[in-house]
Amino acid sequence: xxxxxxxxxxxxxxxxxxxxxxxxxxxxxxxxxxxxxxxxxxxxxxxxxxxxxxxxxxxxxxxxxxxxxxxxxxxxxxxxxxxxxxxxxxxxxxxxxxxxxxxxxxxxxxxxxxxxxxxxxxxxxxxxxxxxxxxxxxxxxxxxxxxxxxxxxxxxxxxxxxxxxxxxxxxxx
Numbered sequence: 192x193x194x195x196x197x198x199x200x201x202x203x204x205x206x207x208x209x210x211x212x213x214x215x216x217x218x219x220x221x222x223x224x225x226x227x228x229x230x231x232x233x234x235x236x237x238x239x240x241x242x243x244x245x246x247x248x249x250x251x252x253x254x255x256x257x258x259x260x261x262x263x264x265x266x267x268x269x270x271x272x273x274x275x276x277x278x279x280x281x282x283x284x285x286x287x288x289x290x291x292x293x294x295x296x297x298x299x300x301x302x303x304x305x306x307x308x309x310x311x312x313x314x315x316x317x318x319x320x321x322x323x324x325x326x327x328x329x330x331x332x333x334x335x336x337x338x339x340x341x342x343x344x345x346x347x348x349x350x351x352x353x354x355x356x357x358x359x360x361x362x363x364x
Contacts, residue, residue, distance in 0.1 A: 201312065201314045201328045201331060201332075202313050202314075203312045203314075203332050204310065204311040205335075205336060206299070206309050206310075207307065207308045207339050207340055207342070208306075209306035209308060209343055210304060220306065221304075222298060222306060223276075224346070225298060225306055225308070225346060226298065228342075228347075228349055228350065229273075229346070230273070230279070231349060231355060232279070232346075233256050234256070239341070239342055240262075240338075242262050242263070243261070243262055244261045244262065245259075245261035246261075249268070254272055254273055254274065255270060255273075256270070256272075257269070257271075265289075267283060267286075268284070269282060269283040276298065277297065277298060278295055278296060278297040278298065279296045280293065280295045280296075281293070281294045285315060290315045291315050292312065292313060292314035292315055293311075293312070293313040293314075294310065294311070295309075295310075296308055296309070296311075296342075297309040297311070308343065312335055314331065
């Protein structure tokens with residue numbers, strides 16, 4: 192019996208506020224601290240991706256890092272590229288076990304110290320023709336939004352606990 196697959200794609204983009212006056216007791220992050228947190232995600236994605244057992248750097252260039260991500264028995268290789276203090280892009284090729292996709296995280300600062308992260312997704316997945324795509328796409332959007340809000344929380348935690356050296360991260364600015 193042959194399976195018929197449809198290649199579905201989803202493009203999705205949203206903003207997450209980093210510094211919010213309406214959130215009491217939340218330490219403000221500088222652009223340098225935020226950037227250091229994004230680069231931490233490139234170097235070791237484990238705190239950012241639940242279920243990730245390992246993050247191995249395969250190769251490194253001036254503005255690109257190739258990695259192997261281990262989610263239990265599932266292994267995914269991706270490529271993280273970046274423009275210093277501007278954006279990070281994660282590209283995952285399509286494989287038999289993973290649909291592949293592209294995530295770009297861009298720092299936006301419309302006013303001084305008013306920081307946002309813009310998350311832009313271009314995801315591809317293969318599923319059986321009988322499946323309805325709209326509910327699945329909405330589920331992914333909600334999951335991505337929750338994970339992206341958590342990304343800011345993890346960066347803030349890494350800064351406040353000293354894992355990301357605040358003084359050193361200011362040098363990146």
